[in-house]
Amino acid sequence: MNHYIAESDVLVVGAGIAGLAHASAAVARGLSVTIIDRDSRAVGASVRNFGHCCVTAQSGELLELALVAREKWIEHSAAAGFFSVQSGALTLARSAAELAVIEELAASREPGQVRLLGAREARAELGTDTGADVDADAAADASILGGALLRDDLRVDPREAVGSIAAWLASQPGVKFLWRTSYQGGDGGIARTTRGDIRAERTIVCVGHDLDYLFPELAAEHEVERCGLQMLRVEAPAGFQVRPAVLTGTSMLRYPAFTETSAADALRAETRQKRPDLLDIGANVMFTQRPDGSLIVGDSHRYGATMDPFQSEATSEILLAEIERILGVAELRIIERWQGIYASSPQHPYLIAEPVPGVTTAIVTSGVGMTISFGLAEKTFASF
Numbered sequence: 382m383n384h385y386i387a388e389s390d391v392l393v394v395g396a397g398i399a400g401l402a403h404a405s406a407a408v409a410r411g412l413s414v415t416i417i418d419r420d421s422r423a424v425g426a427s428v429r430n431f432g433h434c435c436v437t438a439q440s441g442e443l444l445e446l447a448l449v450a451r452e453k454w455i456e457h458s459a460a461a462g463f464f465s466v467q468s469g470a471l472t473l474a475r476s477a478a479e480l481a482v483i484e485e486l487a488a489s490r491e492p493g494q495v496r497l498l499g500a501r502e503a504r505a506e507l508g509t510d511t512g513a514d515v516d517a518d519a520a521a522d523a524s525i526l527g528g529a530l531l532r533d534d535l536r537v538d539p540r541e542a543v544g545s546i547a548a549w550l551a552s553q554p555g556v557k558f559l560w561r562t563s564y565q566g567g568d569g570g571i572a573r574t575t576r577g578d579i580r581a582e583r584t585i586v587c588v589g590h591d592l593d594y595l596f597p598e599l600a601a602e603h604e605v606e607r608c609g610l611q612m613l614r615v616e617a618p619a620g621f622q623v624r625p626a627v628l629t630g631t632s633m634l635r636y637p638a639f640t641e642t643s644a645a646d647a648l649r650a651e652t653r654q655k656r657p658d659l660l661d662i663g664a665n666v667m668f669t670q671r672p673d674g675s676l677i678v679g680d681s682h683r684y685g686a687t688m689d690p691f692q693s694e695a696t697s698e699i700l701l702a703e704i705e706r707i708l709g710v711a712e713l714r715i716i717e718r719w720q721g722i723y724a725s726s727p728q729h730p731y732l733i734a735e736p737v738p739g740v741t742t743a744i745v746t747s748g749v750g751m752t753i754s755f756g757l758a759e760k761t762f763a764s765f
């Protein structure tokens with residue numbers, strides 16, 4: 382009689398999007414899989430984000446991973462029955478420098494992938510599905526000079542998607558979830574957890590920003606630290622509906638396809654001169670609309686080994702004021718505030734490593750885990 386609490390081909394540690402994507406990749410290969418999480422459900426970065434699969438604004442290998450992930454999101458949404466929309470993303474340009482960035486990106490892509498919009502078109506797109514009682518053109522920010530539709534982006538509701546994928550996986554043959562079970566390390570096919578040992582040929586550790594708790598030397602070698610983001614959920618103006626994720630100039634200072642344009646330097650200089658407050662808080666002013674109509678609004682970025690738990694009201698006010706300006710409303714009602722944390726490394730956007738034989742860490746070390754995790758899982762399995 383063995384003394385293991387579970388036995389499977391693969392053990393996945395962490396039931397956020399990275400862990401679930403790896404578990405799903407294992408299932409697709411006919412492998413049995415145990416998934417453990419220290420919590421009773423996923424409450425980490427994967428439920429705290431915008432639900433924006435930011436495909437088009439990636440470049441190089443990240444774009445390849447994102448395109449693989451895009452197909453997997455569509456498949457999983459159909460299989461697990463959660464909300465997803467092939468909405469694209471709308472990037473608003475409110476200065477000549479911002480226009481120059483999107484024009485350069487559009488010119489570098491296949492026709493239709495980045496579609497440039499004039500000022501009226503961009504303002505109308507911001508309210509495409511608006512109810513008859515709201516004039517989208519009048520409601521939108523008058524300083525909008527144009528925009529771009531990023532074709533390949535899609536959206537999910539993060540609060541629903543991760544739980545639905547877990548529930549769907551749990552119904553697949555050979556899959557077992559153990560919640561409130563913490564990984565404590567392991568080697569040679571045996572993993573130690575707070576509830577007992579698990580036998581698995583291979584362990585895949587997807588603990589996101591808590592990598593340093595388990596593998597401090599690996600985290601230090603790759604300079605993995607925490608990035609903390611302030612987020613808000615607000616009530617949308619009456620009748621307001623927007624399908625795409627909405628990005629702004631500060632988003633162009635963050636996602637690689639924008640930052641790699643030659644025009645990005647001028648935009649950074651312009652932002653430094655005109656809106657140092659946005660750079661000071663590391664803003665990526667953007668929003669998405671949840672199926673219930675409310676808007677997920679963010680975000681700011683600060684970095685450190687340990688995240689200060691105290692949220693700055695001044696930061697929230699800057700973000701909120703920007704969104705109010707874009708929507709042309711005097712005041713948005715805040716429903717919720719929260720902090721999200723993700724793993725960040727200045728060296729690379731993800732980290733697949735084998736710190737112990739048979740134990741692989743698969744960590745997204747940039748703010749694109751919703752965008753690339755399904756692609757990353759394919760890459761991890763290809764490395765075995």
Ligand SMILES: Cc1cc2nc3c(=O)[nH]c(=O)nc-3n(C[C@H](O)[C@H](O)[C@H](O)COP(=O)(O)OP(=O)(O)OC[C@H]3O[C@@H](n4cnc5c(N)ncnc54)[C@H](O)[C@@H]3O)c2cc1C
Nearest residue numbers: 395397398399419425426427430564589721749750751752
């Ligand atoms: C505010 C915010 C906005 C974002 N917006 C976007 C976006 O729009 N698009 C995008 O692509 N990305 C976005 N991201 C990034 C994305 O959310 C993350 O990259 C992704 O969710 C990371 O997934 P994960 O599974 O690695 O981490 P997590 O979701 O944090 O999951 C890690 C899991 O590991 C578990 N765990 C940790 N240690 C242990 C242990 N020892 N034993 C057992 N379990 C353990 C935790 O309980 C947790 O459930 C955003 C992130 C934040 C915070």
